[in-house]
Amino acid sequence: MxxxxxxxxxxxxxxxxxxxxxxxxxxxxxxxxxxxxxxxAGTKAQKTRSEVNGTTKKSKRQKGGGARHGALTAPIFVGGGVTFAAKPRSFAQxxxxxxxxxxxxxxxxxxxxxxxxxxxxxxxxxxxxxxxxxxxxxxxxxxxxxxxxxxxxxxxxxxxxxxxxxxxxxxxxxxxxxxxxxxxxxxxxxxxxxxxxxxxx
CATH class of the missing domain: 3.40.1370.10 (Ribosomal protein L4/L1)
Known part of the structure; x- marks a missing residue:
């Protein structure tokens, strides 16, 4: 052509x-x-509950304080970890x-x-x-x-x-x-x- x-x-x-x-x-x-x-880039990174800065000690006693909670690093607390934290990865196909x-x-x-x-x-x-x-x-x-x-x-x-x-x-x-x-x-x-x-x- x-x-x-x-x-x-x-x-x-x-x-x-x-x-x-x-x-x-x-x-x-x-x-x-x-x-x-x-x-x-694939450089997004978040912290899991095991990586955030904070104690893993039980925050209050098991009974008599309302809801039963463990460490304050749990995802439901402000300042806690992310449930399914993003980690650096490659998007290449x-x-x-x-x-x-x-x-x-x-x-x-x-x-x-x-x-x-x-x-x-x-x-x-x-x-x-x-x-x-x-x-x-x-x-x-x-x-x-x-x-x-x-x-x-x-x-x-x-x-x-x-x-x-x-x-x-x-x-x-x-x-x-x-x-x-x-x-x-x-x-x-x-x-x-x-x-x-x-x-x-």
Missing amino acids: ELAITGSNNKLTVSDAVFGREFSEPLVHQVVVAFRNAAR KVNRKMYRAAIAAILSELNRQGRITVVEAFDVDAPKTKGLVAKLKDLGVGQRPLIVTEDATENLYLSARNLPYVEVRDVQGLDPVALVGADSVVMTTDAVKKIEEWLA
Whole structure:
């Protein structure tokens, strides 16, 4: 299949396996959830009744004082332990390489079918100025949340997009499913498209 190059009469021939793949919602959902879970710290920690600071001596006599209680470190008391205390753990989910690459290809294919991929010969700014990047994006007519993907993003491009909260700049190595799913449109250079094809082939 072929992708039109904005601002040029030429077309870029791409692989159907990468940009024409059938969309699989369960696969994409699994990969996106796994990717986001991998970023979770999992450092929440609470104390059980054996770990809180306090004596374990029986607080009052067994009979004659109302309710029968033992140590004040019990969960029913203020300052006591937590019943099912959270402990540090990993939220990581197993996703093999083949599934991950298939999900990326499925997302790119769906974006292509919806006309949300814009291919350009090159994309860069001369100076680290936000105004220059905004003008470039306006000329391309992309959505409110564009994702710019280049083969090797320059420092000027990163700095220009830094003050734009809904604009993301990634090189091919930094491309991930969450960034693709969250973008209204994706602006890709021809070199980036070729590198993505080599990666997902």
